[in-house]
Amino acid sequence: MPNMPSEYQALREAMRLCESKSDIICTFYSDPRLVRLQKDGKTRFVFGYCFDSNREAAAELANDKAAMFEILEKAGIAAVPHYLLSNGLKPEVSLPELEELFKKHGSLVIKPNGGNKGDLIAKFDQPEKALQYIEANPRVSWSASPYVDITREIRVVVLNGSVRLVCEKVKPKVINGLKMYNLTLGATAQSLKLTDIASSVLDLAVQSVKAIALDMGAVDIVFDHNGNPYVLEINDGFSLERFAASSSEAYSEVVNFYQHAITELFKD
Numbered sequence: 001m002p003n004m005p006s007e008y009q010a011l012r013e014a015m016r017l018c019e020s021k022s023d024i025i026c027t028f029y030s031d032p033r034l035v036r037l038q039k040d041g042k043t044r045f046v047f048g049y050c051f052d053s054n055r056e057a058a059a060e061l062a063n064d065k066a067a068m069f070e071i072l073e074k075a076g077i078a079a080v081p082h083y084l085l086s087n088g089l090k091p092e093v094s095l096p097e098l099e100e101l102f103k104k105h106g107s108l109v110i111k112p113n114g115g116n117k118g119d120l121i122a123k124f125d126q127p128e129k130a131l132q133y134i135e136a137n138p139r140v141s142w143s144a145s146p147y148v149d150i151t152r153e154i155r156v157v158v159l160n161g162s163v164r165l166v167c168e169k170v171k172p173k174v175i176n177g178l179k180m181y182n183l184t185l186g187a188t189a190q191s192l193k194l195t196d197i198a199s200s201v202l203d204l205a206v207q208s209v210k211a212i213a214l215d216m217g218a219v220d221i222v223f224d225h226n227g228n229p230y231v232l233e234i235n236d237g238f239s240l241e242r243f244a245a246s247s248s249e250a251y252s253e254v255v256n257f258y259q260h261a262i263t264e265l266f267k268d
Contacts, residue, residue: 008032010244010251011049014258020184022263035084044265050237052265053159053216061212063114065118066143068212072231075211078204084113085134085142086183093134097129105146108135109178113143118175118182123147146262152223153177153181153232154192156205157240157257159216159262163202164259166192167243167250181220189243191250201229216261 015035027036033048044052050059059068066084073079083101085093101108102125105192110130120137124130133141153172157165162210167189169181181187194202205219208231218238221229245255 007239010241010254011046011258014255014262016081017255017259018262020036022266024262024266036060037262039266042266046262048237049239051216053261054214054236058213059236062214062217062234065111065113065145065233068234071212072208075207077231078212078229079208080145080148082113082143082145085110085144087113087141090136093131093248095127095131096143098130101144102130107147108144109147110142112145113141113210118180118185121178121180122176123178148222148224149228150179150181150222151193151225151227154197154201154221155189155243156197156202156219156221157217157238158206158209158214158219160256161206161210163194163205164260165240165253166194166202168192181222183242189246189250191243191247191253204229204231 015024015026015037018037019026023039025038027038028034029036035046037044037046046052049165054062061071065082069079070080073081075123084090085097091241098108107123107125108130109121109123110133112119120140122133124133130144134140153169155167155169156163169183169187169189171186171188172179172181173186174180176184183189201221205221208219209217214234214236216236218235222232223229240254240257246252
């Protein structure tokens, strides 16, 4: 196995174990994100943190916050609302449209409709300022969600209908008036046992992944001041490396998960 960026350390360790224990042949390419997996005449790929587990349309849904919310809402799953403001088919946002949303919710969080790293997310109390912010970044597809004073955020990783790993995001950073639990922005993660989380919350994660037809997904669940859980977003391709780096226990959890996910790719 060639030298790889430390960003992929736990994933590469899992691949090494799959080679030695499960006879899966891993072929690496010049792009460190690309790995071909082969066993028993079958070929699978991992590109970055996207596995062959998920179908293309389901993965696209996971990356579209507004579309994902509509599906979850119609399935009766508690989720933070996301309203589509603009995309390639709807390039402009109207002030009356924003005014109606502000009238309904008071404060709005404006965010890119795709992506999951916390970029360009900001809270607004006035529709005019929100529109100025959107118009300053016309190449971005935008969505809006009502402001929720989040008191806790956990990530629940689901694979083939079962919860495989849970961690809690702690020490959020305040950016643009929001508590940001994104690990890429400086929050940290700590291990949780499945028994630490109510079964109803774990089931919320499982049902949300099922609703958008993913086989593997990381569900970010937030809690309000009353302790009510809501699905914030679902990630089809997700890194657990920052969580893995938090402790030796977490590292082992992540390696075990990736190893299991890889071997599952070759099951009928």
